[in-house]
Amino acid sequence: MGAFSDPFDPNTILWSGCPCGQHRNMAEHRAAMGGANGSRFACEAADTEPAAPSLQAVSTPVPENKPSYDDTDALLERCVEQAVMKGIFGTDVNRRGFLRAVGGATALAAISQIFPLDVAKALAAETKGALEKTKLNVGFVPITCATPIIMAHPMGFYEKYGLDVDVIKTAGWAVSRDKSLSGEYDAAHMLTPMPLAITMGAGSVATPWTMPAVENINGQAITLHLKHKDKRDPKQWKGFKFAVPFDYSMHNFLLRYYVAEHGIDPDKDIQIRVLPPPEMVANLRAENVDGYLSPDPFNQRAVYDGVGFIHMLTKDIWLNHPCCAFAASQGFIDENPNTFLALFKSIIEATTYASDKSNRKEIAKAISPKNYLNQPETVVAQVLTGTFADGLGSVRKEPDRIDFDPFPYHSMAVWIMSQMKRWGYVEGDVDYQTIAKQVYLATDAQKVMTDMGLTPPTETSKKYVIMGKEFDPATPDAYIESFDIKRT
Amino acid sequence: MAASLRARSLVLSVVLFCVFVAIWHFAVQTGGDTGPAMDPEYAALMGETAKGGSALPGPLQVGAELWKHISDPFYDAGPNDKGIGIQLAYSLGRVLLGFLIAALVAIPLGFLVGMSPLFHKALDPYIQVLKPISPLAWMPLALYTIKDSEVSSIFVIFICALWPMLINTAFGVASVRKEWLNVSKTLEVGSLRTALLVILPAAAPTIMTGMRISIGIAWLVIVAAEMLVGGTGIGYFVWNEWNNLSITSILVAILFIGLIGMLLDLVLAWVGRLVAYQE
Numbered sequence: 001m002g003a004f005s006d007p008f009d010p011n012t013i014l015w016s017g018c019p020c021g022q023h024r025n026m027a028e029h030r031a032a033m034g035g036a037n038g039s040r041f042a043c044e045a046a047d048t049e050p051a052a053p054s055l056q057a058v059s060t061p062v063p064e065n066k067p068s069y070d071d072t073d074a075l076l077e078r079c080v081e082q083a084v085m086k087g088i089f090g091t092d093v094n095r096r097g098f099l100r101a102v103g104g105a106t107a108l109a110a111i112s113q114i115f116p117l118d119v120a121k122a123l124a125a126e127t128k129g130a131l132e133k134t135k136l137n138v139g140f141v142p143i144t145c146a147t148p149i150i151m152a153h154p155m156g157f158y159e160k161y162g163l164d165v166d167v168i169k170t171a172g173w174a175v176s177r178d179k180s181l182s183g184e185y186d187a188a189h190m191l192t193p194m195p196l197a198i199t200m201g202a203g204s205v206a207t208p209w210t211m212p213a214v215e216n217i218n219g220q221a222i223t224l225h226l227k228h229k230d231k232r233d234p235k236q237w238k239g240f241k242f243a244v245p246f247d248y249s250m251h252n253f254l255l256r257y258y259v260a261e262h263g264i265d266p267d268k269d270i271q272i273r274v275l276p277p278p279e280m281v282a283n284l285r286a287e288n289v290d291g292y293l294s295p296d297p298f299n300q301r302a303v304y305d306g307v308g309f310i311h312m313l314t315k316d317i318w319l320n321h322p323c324c325a326f327a328a329s330q331g332f333i334d335e336n337p338n339t340f341l342a343l344f345k346s347i348i349e350a351t352t353y354a355s356d357k358s359n360r361k362e363i364a365k366a367i368s369p370k371n372y373l374n375q376p377e378t379v380v381a382q383v384l385t386g387t388f389a390d391g392l393g394s395v396r397k398e399p400d401r402i403d404f405d406p407f408p409y410h411s412m413a414v415w416i417m418s419q420m421k422r423w424g425y426v427e428g429d430v431d432y433q434t435i436a437k438q439v440y441l442a443t444d445a446q447k448v449m450t451d452m453g454l455t456p457p458t459e460t461s462k463k464y465v466i467m468g469k470e471f472d473p474a475t476p477d478a479y480i481e482s483f484d485i486k487r488t
Numbered sequence: 489m490a491a492s493l494r495a496r497s498l499v500l501s502v503v504l505f506c507v508f509v510a511i512w513h514f515a516v517q518t519g520g521d522t523g524p525a526m527d528p529e530y531a532a533l534m535g536e537t538a539k540g541g542s543a544l545p546g547p548l549q550v551g552a553e554l555w556k557h558i559s560d561p562f563y564d565a566g567p568n569d570k571g572i573g574i575q576l577a578y579s580l581g582r583v584l585l586g587f588l589i590a591a592l593v594a595i596p597l598g599f600l601v602g603m604s605p606l607f608h609k610a611l612d613p614y615i616q617v618l619k620p621i622s623p624l625a626w627m628p629l630a631l632y633t634i635k636d637s638e639v640s641s642i643f644v645i646f647i648c649a650l651w652p653m654l655i656n657t658a659f660g661v662a663s664v665r666k667e668w669l670n671v672s673k674t675l676e677v678g679s680l681r682t683a684l685l686v687i688l689p690a691a692a693p694t695i696m697t698g699m700r701i702s703i704g705i706a707w708l709v710i711v712a713a714e715m716l717v718g719g720t721g722i723g724y725f726v727w728n729e730w731n732n733l734s735i736t737s738i739l740v741a742i743l744f745i746g747l748i749g750m751l752l753d754l755v756l757a758w759v760g761r762l763v764a765y766q767e
Contacts (some may be wrong), residue, residue, distance in 0.1 A: 169568040182635030278731035288647040304535040371569035389533035
């Protein structure tokens, strides 16, 4: 008996002084509306749920004859039906009498004959900002970093926002970038430095790209071949061959940072090669590389197959560093603002769901099959739960081995650009703050997360401490200067 | 005598196969050595290989996997997980399409080059430079300019199938016996009729040889191309199984790739026999 009751049910009351049926008159209704964050559906929600529903509350099942509050299309249809019923019958007594006499279904059919209900619904849907397209292709590289993007498919987060998304497995980052640039993918899983590099034209033609959300934080590791199990000090690594998944990756920048802090020049003392993640274990087995800093599950997979051991988790280099990203072109956002918003929300909701450690086992089960990661479930579960074999004979428990936090701080972008400049991937002056604000959509994320009832951080930039050295996003050039090993 | 030779060769083939399987079976046995002792909690997190199992599957495992794929070749469990039959069909479709387009371009162009010494001299340097380029080297360029991975992989097939057909057609056309051409000249046959009724049948066996080489190369290249761009096809299947380090499935895929390649070759060899002639 609320705003969205079925008008074809003879037992509901549509007319009761205010549009939602909860208050005696409009004055009371307005008072209630204003008090609940101005949400248009809040007066109903206030009675049954907290004013700002948490994610768990949102995902609870709704009664059958009322549309879910997330399903704005269904809500809108219901509104149109109600308006038509009110217009036809004039009073509630007439409507209920008619429905009792002929039944709801017959009434619907009869009224559809004389009044174009579907057309009215479609018109209303257009004006409220309907999804420009619902069929989307989202690319991913099969690694646990992509967990939110992947799990949103089997676990129904895309569907919930009215999207029919195909998640397409991609062989590597270069292909993912090219397929995104060519428009085959509407949005894609990328590495956090990639949208910056694409926007700046490093390694590809400059195209405005955006990163609405970070996928995962932490979640990488340095894996070494078992034969090096006594060489745990990076100073002993001279002449080693390392692999990273892509030039413009946190993996590359973290590995360079880590060895450089130990006095090893990443360009002269060791060799760093680019290998697609799936090929890393095979190359490590063949001793083509001595180790790698790569995304999981390929660190754990090397342990699982008895090829290597986990030397160090990247969270111990920089706690809560960003890693992978959900990225879309500026063009896609401009052309499909509503679709993008729905996609953005489904990703944030999936990421938030993944950040709850009690959900990790369930997620591991959902994303391990052939259609997604195609890995043994125990490998994925070891990565996500943080209870894992280290390859040297002991079981480690690191619950924050991988974590999920969608918020794209501008300071992350500035750090990444500082490293791109430090290692010579970009030359000349870099307009750090402008590019960071253009590509990392932190302010949009704040707004959307608040709308969803989440609490985003209030600041979009912060200082970091990486291996004991402070990084201040306000002075990136001085930060680069402070390193002994650099290419500038 | 011929029949008994065939029977003996068949027996020898079967024996060779059995010997091969037996050697394979015993080579991957690890002989009860379970490797270093492990803490049970740790062992539960480790794979078979780490516990002393062989990294290579035995013939029984491959056989079981093969049967699994043959018994359900056309399942479709989402965009990244389809049956091996569907994947092979995707690859074959791409190869045939790229091959047909290449034939449509290469054969007329080959006629032109073969019949006209002027064109032969003018185009020869280009053909010589373009011919040895690995078709996969075109892939990034194709992806960048065509902006569609599906069309790009067909383009790669086209470009690799083009050269053997073009060169063989030109060679076949150029080496048609002068007497036959002179006879047709004496009889005042038009040049189009000469091309279709004299040169084409005379050069057909050479052209067919070129086509046979082309389809072989195209089938080789499609696997690599699909491993690069992913999505669908037998190359993607191999890549996806490599991703999971599943040697068993890769061996099955290798077997299928070999069988299909052999079938393609047999079909073109059969067509080649149809156009062959005795002088």
